[in-house]
Amino acid sequence: MAMSHQRIAQNAEALKKNLEYGTELIAWLDQQKVEYAYVGPGEHNVWNIRIHLPKDLRQVFGVEREVLVVATKFENVQPRLLNHVADGLKPPSVESDMCILVGNNLNPDQWADEEKGLGFNLIPVNRSELQSGTAPGMAAVLAGHLARVDHFAFVRPLNNKAAFFGRSQDIQRIKALLTQGQHVGVFGLKKAGKSSLVNRIALELREAGWSIIQIDLQREGTAADNLRRLLLQRTLDEADRARFVGSRIAGSQAVDAVSQSRSAWVDQLDYALALHRNAEGVLIVIDEIDLLLPGRTFEAATTSEAQLATIGVLQQLRGLTDDLHNNRARKSPVLLTAGTDADLFGSSFIEERPNPLWAMVDFHYLGPLDLAETSDMVRTLGRRSGLNFTEGSVIHQLFDDYGGHPLVTRTACSSIHRRVKAEQVPYSVSTQDVVRVAKRPGPKTAPQLARDIPQQFMALFPDEAPLLRPLLEGGTELINPDDAPYAVEYGVLTEDGRLRLGILRRG
Known part of the structure; x- marks a missing residue:
């Protein structure tokens, strides 16, 4: 059941009295012209606020559901606070991949890696800025954080459902x-x-x-x-x-x-x-x-x-x-x-x-992701990182270049994210961006990681290596996939016997 306007107003007054910076927080949210859906206390001296962003920001950032705001007295992001946030993001009416965290001297660098693994953005607003009147507007807060946190650049095994795809x-x-x-x-x-x-x-x-x-x-x-x-x-x-x-x-x-x-x-x-x-x-x-x-x-x-x-x-x-x-x-x-x-x-x-x-x-x-899974991963992580992959041609280009291999695809998208400035967020990715990344030289780039895939495979399956070398060297474009079954299973070849990664087919 939705919280009534009267109850929201009563709880907002209680927040002002019980949280040292509560008056300044409510004043700042009012300045952003948000609509309140819920205001209430939580455990461990935490207050939960759920808001609707104004229409212009909803359109710019693609945020249609309620945004969770958590106000705390903590200076450090502790595991119990992260668990509290994760629970607050579960209702279907709430945006599941972002939370605005308000507190004392928050340093987002302290939780950046954990934030990526959890699968949501923890967007900081500092109490001192609220009290001094220097807190940036909502658009700047969102854009600055999305430009800074690259959710594609996470290579450790995942333990959270929200960070897992396909x-x-x-x-x-x-x-x-x-x-x-x-x-x-x-x-x-x-x-x-x-x-x-x-x-x-x-x-x-x-x-x-x-x-x-x-x-x-x-x-x-x-x-x-x-x-x-x-x-x-x-x-x-x-x-x-x-x-x-x-x-x-x-x-x-x-x-x-x-x-x-x-x-x-x-x-x-x-x-x-x-x-x-x-x-x-x-x-x-x-x-x-x-x-x-x-x-x-x-x-x-x-x-x-x-x-x-x-x-x-x-x-x-x-x-x-x-x-x-x-x-x-x-x-x-x-x-x-x-x-x-x-x-x-x-x-x-x-x-x-x-x-x-x-x-x-x-x-x-375990082979690569299929096209639908790749699209879901790229678009979801892109949204968390301030990148819009709305054009289907961009997703198809990424899939053709990297064959749905998760690490290589994420590395390519991470390269795009690094070129984006805060004032460009949210940034609409184009096929030209993908082409530019595919031409980028150097170690640990997407093209280099793509070239490593068949080399890694041939070391594991030397019996199939002689069949793959002519494909890699440009001597042929197609082999009988029945002759290299593991190359198909591991996603080096397509089911019709071509190199799965288009960037390798094009040399």
Whole structure:
């Protein structure tokens, strides 16, 4: 139910009395000719205001719904404040990707990276400027922030739904397999979005009542003892988090003791998994799984034998899950892994030894985004960054140049954003902007990243490299896609056998 004008006026008066700069804040908003939809107190000395921008600003910035304004006494943006903002952006009547944050000496550089990962703009207005009468107008506040924050320039794995785009078919297929009790391995090129995808699936399953145990081998190491410790400790921690038990099951000393013995570890892990009997399911996520292949890590203490020992830990885990799968009274955990090279599960031999993990997972190859997904990503991130990609020809040009590969496409758009000044925001992107970026030389540019994609692929799949080289060197424009199936799966080739990235076809 909408808040009445009388209630809004009453709450605005209460805000003026209870917030040190409340009078100045309401006066500033009135000067911007906004319409109030809601005014009310929140937790932690925070006030929430929802406003409609005046018609001219709505048209300029493409903002039709209510804009959330959060007024706080905090000087630093704390996690609880970010959670408060995220909750305030959930109602369908509210713009989901922007919040005006009013507070003391706010420094947006402190939260810039986190802001991109959260998927919304946190636009600062400082209390001191309100009280001194020097606060800029709403148009300048919005334009200045959008020009400064480049939402395309974010390369870490995503953990927030609002920052994630596309992959609906991938998500549906993988979730269906996991629900059926099938282990799944997600494989694709570097920066294709594998980690973000498994994070998204883990988040959705957790919301559905699953227990989630997550491990990142790149960040946490590949040593066998460490993997045993992490699997056991996080299974216990997750049981505590979900309150499946009344008290702590095992402290760090107990984990240290049982991790010294393989049999004790398996028995203890079996016991820890039994604590999750009230969960809808148990998912074990292991990212960067191909680091377990001999020769794939630079850890000083790691040798082929050490990596094979860690593969032995997964062999034990496989045996345990198989036993539990055949026990109707127990829930068997399922494994979701991500990596670039599928050989850990696809090769029958590793280091001339039979591979105990062969055919353990269902393979899911992650290619680029399709045109609709690319359009959604570019237009949404563009809107958050002050760029308008309204012309369909611009989206088609980006898709033809970079084939829907997320990192390369975002890098191209980021290059456009860096050339835009605050007074140009919102900036309408043209095909000339895209062409200019495609001609830009240098490392870490979109053209260079595009050229790296087939090189990275050929290093992973040397058997298909001889087929790709004539395409890259201009000797031919088309090959039989059946001869290079992985190049199609990984998004290097189109389904009809052409180079997927148009920028490579044009040299």
